[in-house]
Amino acid sequence: MDKIVQISDIHFCIRDKSHDSRKNLSLVLNKINKLYDEYILVLSGDMVMKADKAHYIELYKYIRNFTQNEIYVIPGNHDDIALMRELAKQADFFKIQDTLEIGNNDIVFLDSSEKGEYLGGGKIDLSHFEVIKSKLRENSNKIVFIHHPPFKIGAEWFKKICLDNGDLFMKSLLKINNLKYLSYGHCHNYFIEERENTVFLSCPSSWIQFDHSCHHEMKYDQKREIGFNVFHLSDDIYHDTVTVSDH
Ligand SMILES: [Fe+2]
Secondary structure (H helix, E strand, C coil): CCEEEEEECCCECCCCCCCCHHHHHHHHHHHHHHHCCCCEEEEECCCECCCCHHHHHHHHHHHHCCCCCCEEEECCCCCCHHHHHHHHCCCCCCECCCEEEECCEEEEECCCEEECCCCCCEECCHHHHHHHHHCCCCCCEEEEEECCCCCCCCCHHHHCCCECCHHHHHHHHCCCCCEEEEEECCCCCCCEEEECCEEEEECCECCCEECCCCCCCCCEECCCCEEEEEEEECCCEEEEEEEECCC
16 A cells, blocks of 8 residues: 545535535545545544534445545544544444554554634644654654644634644654654645645645635635645655545
């Protein structure tokens, strides 16, 4: 396996009334299948619009119509991690775990779904993160997946709902050897920046993007394309962010 495909912020709705979460997810999955056969799929949070059993199971079945590849998930602020863990005890469900070794790469999955100060914000358990760090191989290349951006980005309203304890988390990240990527969701848009040899990359939403030029309130950007990320694992790791036209 030499590819990881990341989809984020699906906000899957069993009955799409006024929004297109299912249709747009199908456009994304069809595009992925056109490009690749084998890959590991990562869903980086806000998987469902309503965090109940029915929504998670329907989403799982829906994606299984497109791929039989392994699917790893992390929770977002709209998810219920306790319920997800309960469902994951069944044989057929999304996989939930802290780390995954693929060749010389260590993949890290973090839970930032603990409530932050503002509705929609998040926090991570830093002591648990230290435990995860201690399991990583010194010389491996690493990718970290987390739902909330670890620093404040985007519109003013959005800056309040990034990772609450992001400053301490960023300091702790610096101590990881060969951290190639940190990839987050939540922002429903396209952001990329490099800091200290690590690429901090957002994954666009598979449903709809936010208009981050509107600072006082949350607004959708209907014109911005949906998309997904792909990480190619070789001696080094590189990525593509693929946009998908929905019309
Ligand atoms: Fe979110």
